[in-house]
Amino acid sequence: MLGNNTSDYSATRSVASGSTTPSLSTYESVTPYGHVTPLPQQNNCFLNKYVSIKELGKGAYGSVLLAKRATPTNNPKQDPLQQQPYVAIKCQQITETIPSPVPSTTTSTTSTSPPPNIIRERLNIPAAYIRELMVLQTMTRSxxxxSFPFLVQLLDHGKDVDRAYLVLEYCPSTLACSLRERSCFNMNWSAHITYQLTLTLAYLSIHGIMHRDMKPSNIMLQHTTPGNPPLIKLIDFGLARREWVPARPYSPAVQTVIYRAPEVFFQQEFPVGGGRAGKQYTSAIDVWSVACIFAECLTGKQLFKGESEIAVRQDIVETLGRPEEDCFEFETLEIVGALHPGKSLKARFQRHCSEHPGFLALMEGMFEYSPKKRLTPSAILLHPFFASIKEHYERWVELVI
Structure with a gap:
């Protein structure tokens, strides 16, 4: 378990209750951009509701803007945007025209909302945007x-001719940026971050959702009083899917490769129709990713490395040893060549294991090859290793267990 060196956590609790909002000066202080200038506004588009301040990032499918509300409303208490003066706007490029479907001859009597594929075709918006929007709407309401603070909240959404938009809470930093700046965190901070992530997985599990892309760049940090652990906000639900019970085949093209669970690597694919193939897995893949993030927080380095999928798979086996032949259902192990027992986690984390009783057992449980044997979020939250920090999160532990 952790020692008794946890710092005062009242400041983090106050942020969790929503009493603190990052300022623009904070944004300027953590980026090299210097003075920010408003971006030009476009005519007759969704963005005219906002003053775009700066582009925060850009990817293959769009960009993320820092912005604020252009015109205050008359009822600020009823407008969530007035509680969040600065927001992040995720802009999704619309690149192709999809014809509207032929109306169905049958009408559901239980729901007025069309299925996601029908929404996508009618509005000409990519499926990933619709999926993320639906998850965010559900989770924001919950x-x-x-009063669950560890998931980014959706504040607004809309579209214009060539873009669709998600307006989200803004936090000035990510875990990935903080690790680059600080190299690594101490055990106390790393444990708090891991515990918050696990609470988030447990909360998503209640709603039957797998995130499928847990990594440091998808974890925002909201810093409070210096010396206190930060508050995390999990973002980017573009790959999130509902978890079916019993498990059904899902896309194998999920999770960044160095945070990818072994069942996604090693399991054979199943045909799912339309010339596509899938793999059977559960939300246990997110637990594996959180274990990788915990290790990275402690060392500042990615636990499993490689320039290719094959190299990463090999590094997993060299670290943990070869999985048992019956570890995965319908498993194919021809890509696993190593027969030695592996370097072991104890060798990788020798100092942490000696200084913190229970750490090795926790990591071994989170890094179980078999998803059925891997620790569940509930088991992690109640693990003896976290006994000294659990009291700070008792309200949310009771909510998810």
Whole structure:
């Protein structure tokens, strides 16, 4: 378990309750951009509701803008945007025209909302945007109701001719940026971050959702009083899917490769129709990713490395040893060549194991090859290793267990 060196956590609790909002000066202080200038506004588009301040990032499918509300409303208490003066706007490029479907001859009597594929075709918006929008709408309502602070909240959404938009809470930093700046975190901070991530997985599991892309760049950090652990906000639900029970085949093209669970690597694919193939896995893949993030917080280095999928798979085996032949259902192990027992986690984390009883057992449980044997979020939250920090999160532990 952790020692008794945890710092005062009242400041982090106050942020968790929503009493603190990052300022623009904070944004300027953590980036090299210097003075920010407003971006030009476009005519007759969704963005005219906002003053775009700066482009925060850009990818293959769009960009993320730092912005603020252009015109305050008359009822700021009823407008969530007035509680968040600065927001992040995720802009999704619309690149192709999809014809509207032929109307169905049958009408559901239980729901007025069309299926996601029908919404996508009618509005000409990529499926990933619709999927993320639906997850964020569901989870934002739940987070507000339960005062759950560890998921980014959706504040607004819309579209214009060539783009669709998600307006989200803004936090000035990511875990990936903080690790680059600080190299690594101490055990106390790393444990708090891991515990918050695990609470988030447990909360998503209640709603039957797998994130499928847990990594440091998808974890925002909201810093409070210097010396206190930060508050995390999990973002980017573009790959999130509902978890079916019993498990059904899902896309194998999920998770960044160095945070990818072994069942996604090693399991054979199943045909799912339309010339596509899938793999059977569960939300246990997100637990594996959180274990990788925990290790990275402690060392500042990615635990499993490689320039290719094959190299990463090999590094997993060299670290953990070869999985048992019956570890995965329908498993194919021809890509696993190593027969030695591996370097072991104890060798990788020798100092942490000697200084923190229970750490090795926790990591071994989170890094179980078999998803059925891997620790669940609930088991992690109740693990003796976290006994000294669990009291800071008792409200949310009771909510998810």
């Amino acid at each position: 987070c507000i109701k339960d």
